[in-house]
Amino acid sequence: MIRPLSAFADNYIWLISDGTHAMVVDPGDAGPVTDALQQADLRLTAILLTHHHQDHVGGVQELVASTGAAVYGPATESLPTCDYPLSEGDHVGDTALQLDLDVLDVPGHTAGHIAYAGFVGGIPVVFCGDTLFAAGCGRLFEGTPAQMMASLTKIAALPHDTRVYCTHEYTLSNMRWARVVEPGNQDLQRWQEQATAQRTQGQPTLPSSISQELACNPFLRAQQPAVTQAASQWAGHQLNTPVEVFAALREWKNGFR
């Protein structure tokens, strides 16, 4: 079972458990994790980290001190602590949790950002940190548009039914912008209605799926004629390559309110 623990204003810490053991992904705050472990009487065995930002690693030291959990994280980033430095080609497995994950290098948001893709309980999943968001993507703090586009393309190539566990509840604000980029996208319109209803009821909009992202996320749709045209119009000149379109989309989103 995978469930979100809310942290800060809009972060999700994903808790993976079998009723006895647990892992968490990107615990920016120890408090929500400690509460969940106590409430369900779970033993934390591992912490998976996607990148070095404080709102993803801030709870690591406290959790390691209280539980002794092993820490897995990106090999090339500076982390509070890390027992298993990982990069693409590495693997994380856990028999009790039926967890079987491959590590992907997905630079762009940060230079050493990794994602974990594979299966939990036989269900295809990806924990992508701040790389791919529902109908959006992470900001380019340490990478180029070409790097981020390649990283997103790698994630988008996962099986279509893969559940996408992003780490922020940005869905509705991303969708407001995506509707401006592609006002004629009916899949996006339907998903926005569904996500709006979920938020009204206080539910998370995540996980999404690769098929939803391919149908609706402008950052995965830079080669769609409607998206190319909208980005060119915003830029004020014709954009000729998918990377130019992607770069314009990212700048457009950065300034969108």
Ligand SMILES: [Zn+2]
């Ligand atoms: Zn981040």
